[in-house]
Amino acid sequence: MKVLIGGYTKNASKGIYELGLKGNGENARLGKAKLIINVAGPTYFQKDGDLLFAINNAGNKGGIKSFKLTDQKYHEVDKYLTPGASPAYVGIDRKKKLLYTANYHTAVLSVFRYSSDGKLTLLDTVKHIAENLGPRPEQMDGPHPHFFDETPAGNLVSCDLGNDSVDFYHLSNDKLEHLASYKNESGFGTRHIVFSKDGNYFYVVGELSSKINVVKFDEESWSFESIATYSTIPNSFTGHNGAAAIRISGDDKFIYVSNRGNDSLTVFEINKDHTLKHVQRVSAFGKFPRDFNWDPDEKYVVAANQTSNNATLYLRNAKDGSLTPIQKNIAVPEGTRVIFTK
Template sequence: MHTRTLLAASLSLLATAAVAQTQYAWVGTYNPNGEGLYRFTVDPQTGALGNKTLVSKLPNAAQLTVSHDGSTLYLASEVEKGVVQALRVDKNGELHLLNQVASGGAGPVYLSLTPNGRYLLVANYVSGSIAVLPVQSDGSLGEATDVQQDKGEPGAAKPEAAVEGSFAISDHNGPHAHMIAADPGGKFVYSTDLGLDRIYQYRLDDRTGKLTPNDPPFISASSKGAGPRHFVFTPKGDGLWLINEEASTLTWYALDAANGTLKAGKTISALPQGYKGTSFAAGLVLSQDGEQLYVANRLHNSIAHFTVKADGTLIHKDDVWTRGDYPRSLTLDKNGQWLYVMNQRSDNITRFRVTSGGMLRFEPDYTPVGSPSQMVISITP
């Protein structure tokens, strides 16, 4: 009897601890439909978003990321003179501005933290530059330790690998940095430039926050005019999948762990077989176990679902209608149970349950929010 009492008490404590952890979803948006940054609570059982609250009116607060412990949110204003804010997250979800610094360029379009959290990496789309911002002990940001400016001839105006009938032509008129991230080991940094059709390769000095161009400093996109956009690393860090915006293709790149250079492998379409016409590929996410890959296709308005085989090849499993228009990005929750879609033009977020084999099942509850761009989830104890 005594043992049963102890067991019941232990289970009660575990349940209380689980309830005590509050999940917040932070959603960045574009003006004018979106008014800034929104906070939602996440139901731990159903994944539903609730208690919508506008917490920042920073103009075009469209890009964000959160510290590994969930205590600090980093928010970029995607404007000509780009700025990045560091915001402390209280237990009740209230935000407190720590400081604001220049993004190192114009139109910051992507933020990511290095694996150890010591640096925030910024890609500035309009200026075609990238920057390294040091993270201070209190979570605030220092001035850039390094800024690199992309230079070169623009890529081809028309994507040669796009499907028949495609007019997916965008910004091949100069440098446009679109994403930046460090490899899982934190030794190397990669950035894409949509306008120049390049993937840049750097070595990162973790002591100084300086970037050194690798050898070679960049590689060309998998096809002319492809428009390299976003990428995800494998859990092992031995390679990455990259989505090409204009071509709507996925390219595999093997990563040499010793020197940090990428080598292009197979390229496949992110669109269903037989599709003709225009579509712009957008965000992509990989499950934590590295077995399920999801890609957002704008205009086709679908989520392409791929399973990853043991040898790293992809099997195109399904194409799921997003139930919205122009899916800009995808977010998986911490446990990989729910996938959220930011439907920019239909001004809503849709939610899918991740079922057996990574298949997606639509949950019929739309979350209204103007021009959603990106969502991150934090857990507050």
């Protein structure tokens, strides 16, 4: 098994790195990071078999690039770049061969179709407008969509940090139609979202508030009911923190969130009524952990620490959700995105 980590390329990083994972249980270890794709600013990327789709910051242009693994090397296939900043997120539907990008700076959501060879075709875009912007400095300059991906029923959902909103769309005849919006509390800084398996609840994390909001919803009537809200950081923490990635375990029993500033991963257990119980807050053993991810069996977790240029490997307990660090200070530059792969 291997781990791919990409991120900013402002300092030492040159693109996307590969780290081999060997051993088992507490003896598992990640090897030395090896550059496999030279690309500027791959802060988020997705894989589909031998294809890889990465965000690309190309100076005064930004967008996505596609790569194909051939003869054990990744070769660039296609790119779609527009003037201005690059997107912050790219989602994927491997069955429909669709990609979804959210551009934090330009407030544009885009949908692409890709071929089996990795060729990209832009289908549609929408631009978020300012609607009751939040009061925090990061929100006052406009809408900031930070996430765009699919819902359990196959619609699309965006998280907008500037508007404190979760927006739902439908893609029909390659065109986006806005369906509904859910408004988080003012100053929440809506960033990323995960859904329960039954599709009746979502858990949305606020970057600016360092909170998780649990919401019951109906994807047919578009009714929303806020169930509860929880802090991802201790009440005693007074420094600056930005909550980042959120993940839900495959058995619907645990929620995980990364904290940039408190520099930790917070674990919650999901109760039967979908409220949350705090389980653990474990150090990231580095600074500014933006993304983390697990292997297909959810046995191992890797967190990438962007500003300390390192990663941490954890062993996950499936029964109680807890994380045990088994390897620290794994050298990898400016990491913001983690994927496990074969």
